[in-house]
Amino acid sequence: MDDATLAFYQQLYAGTPLYVVPERPAAPRPAGAAPVAAAAPAAEPAAHSPAPVPTASVVPAPAAVAPPATPSASESDPPAPGRLPSLADLRAARQAAVAPAPVPAPAAPTPPPVAAAPPVEPAAAPVRQPTPFDTLGSNANGLVLLVRLDDPERLPRMQRNVFLNNMLKAIERVMEECVIVNVRSPYPVSLEDLRARGLAVREVIGFGKNLLDVATKRTQPYEPVRIGDVAYLPAAEVEIIEYDNGRKKQLWQALQRMFLG
Template sequence: MDDATLAFYQQLYAGTPLYVVPEPGAAPLTAPVAPVAPVAAASQPAAATPPAAVSPPVAPPTPPAPVPQLGAVAVPPAPAPEPAPAAPVRLPSLADLRAARTAAASPQPEPAAAPPTPPPAPASVPPAAAAPAPAAPPARQPVPFDTLGSNANGLVLLVRLDDPERLPRIQRNVFLNNMLKAIQRVMEECVVVNVRSPYPVSLEDLRARGLAVREVIGFGKNLLDVATKRTEPYEPVRIGDVAYLPAAEVEIIEYDNGRKKQLWQALQRMFLG
């Protein structure tokens, strides 16, 4: 405020007491404000009139809201700053909605397919070791057997005796000698072979012993290896160049008339047919 304005207000409020409006809840100020000294005429130059001494006003703790009183000048409070108006929100227009719908309906371009990854090169496999040659089957062990008699006509009688001492008695058996006479043979013209093993003897083993094998009569089971699975009792068969007739044990046949009859019929088909 310049000196001319200050002098104007001092002259305007000369002789008028000024009051300070107390704050709500604060102690009232009873001491009036000192009157403003009269101001010199405005026509005099401001530089020639010395300024009147003005007592310093009492500063309240907190400026209260002004209350209008009679005979006092109310000072309007400073207006509170208004909040800045919020930025207006723009509503979507029909054009925006139509553009968004068109963008959603339009097909999206598919991403370019990545080039196929080449398969990894097969790892080098070391050459497999040569498979070992199958082991040769063990050589067949010859079946032990005993012989008794000559073999002029190539007739072989196979038996299996638990006691080798019985072999000479088989050669003198009445039943066997009568059987050989019925087919026009004699015991001295044939050989009796006792197989001393639960396994069958082979034709090769018999011939390796120097026997001429043309007809074979087996008195028992599992006596000749080439005839163990394809023969039936009292049914003569031909195996290569050998005729073979399986029958029961000698001790069983000589006391069984039914088996004697079966044996005689088989001998007729094999030797007299």
């Protein structure tokens, strides 16, 4: 190779690492063979000889020599031996094989169905029984005298009672124009029961306590009140008033407000 070609290749491969192929060991020489004389080194060119000018023809660049492929670690290295099982792994595997399968927890017992309670029907309102009472006389003008007598035989004598007749004369009435009602029960009588008997009820005088149902909690003795279309006057019992002048005076003042006012 001449100097120009060598210089060209030196510039071409400047900075490129080159790999040196190791030489093969020399073959053993057979016994008795004569030693081969070493070749004489080629004569070095003169130092001051001018470098020949390369010709116009372009020498094709040799193909780049690819570096030999380096074998990967997986191909060159022998496979690593697998990890031997430890004593703890063997003991855990033996215990898993011997351990019994988990028993599922028993299901909670289902409570028996509770029978639905029958619907409770509302209690029917007690039917009020009519209060028994007796009547004596007629009430063309709608005046009613209420009394409560222990002995029903006393009722006819009430029409001849002096105190009652004088009271009626004071308010310009007579006994024949009113009706006497004897309530034969500790419970009061109702206006509906009186009218159901065919009585005209416009004014009522009660001689005693708890005689008319609509007036039991709304009245005071000797204080006349208006209940709907009915005027009501509560007073003491007849046998008490006729012997008590104070009560007679209270009754007379109440009668004036109710009938003569």
